[in-house]
Each structure stands twice: as structure tokens, then as C-alpha cells.
Amino acid sequence: MDDIFRTNLENAINESGLTNAEIARRIGVGRSTITQWLKGVSSPTQSKIVKIAVTLNKEPSWFFIDNTKKQRVINNLTDKQLTLAMSVDPDITDEQLQQAINYVRFMKEQEDKKNDTNGKN
Incomplete structure (x- = not known):
């Protein structure tokens, strides 16, 4: 997965207020798997991306959109x-x-x- 996915995953996790352990439990993976995804060591499958999206209240496609430009506009x-x-x-x-x-x-x-x-x- 690319940096956009990892950045958006990290942002969504932070926004959610959930711990990596709680997210892992909800989507059926180990906590270390979340860490590996965040570091870019491994990537979630399509089915796991859907579960991540449901857990974090996002559309699956949201994780692949560069939100940095949009956020700069909002900040201004x-x-x-x-x-x-x-x-x-x-x-x-x-x-x-x-x-x-x-x-x-x-x-x-x-x-x-x-x-x-x-x-x-």
C-alpha cells in the first residue's frame, strides 16, 4: 500500500479514539497487524479494508484519497x-x-x- 493509505489509516484511527487493539479485535486481526499496516510492512486485503472502513466510519475509497490538499483548504x-x-x-x-x-x-x-x-x- 502507498503512503496515502497509511496516512489516512493513521488519521482515521486517531479521529476514532479507538486503540489499535480495539480496532484489531473488531476486524479480526492481531494488534501487531495494525502496526505492520501503519508502517507499510504489510497491506490489508480488500475484505479487511472494508472491515476497517466500517469500524472507523469511513468509506473504503476514503483511504485512497489524498486528503492533505483538502485539509489545507479547510484549515484556511x-x-x-x-x-x-x-x-x-x-x-x-x-x-x-x-x-x-x-x-x-x-x-x-x-x-x-x-x-x-x-x-x-
């Missing part, structure tokens, strides 16, 4: 941006998301025009 969001992002329904369609973005931009433009007219800018 302002509190207002993060609040807005977290308030969006995860089932929103791409079209609905674009409409929401357009509406927020429209409202900001209206506020900016209002402030320009009132001499606040």
Missing part, C-alpha cells in the same frame, strides 16, 4: 466560511449548490453596492 477557511459549508445538506445536488453560491455572491454584491451608495466603502 474563516469561521464564517466554515459555518456556511457545514450548514449545507450533504445530499444537495450540484445545481442546488451552484444556486446557493450564486445567491450568496448576489447578496454580497447588493451589500457592497448599498455600502458604496452610503459612502461606507
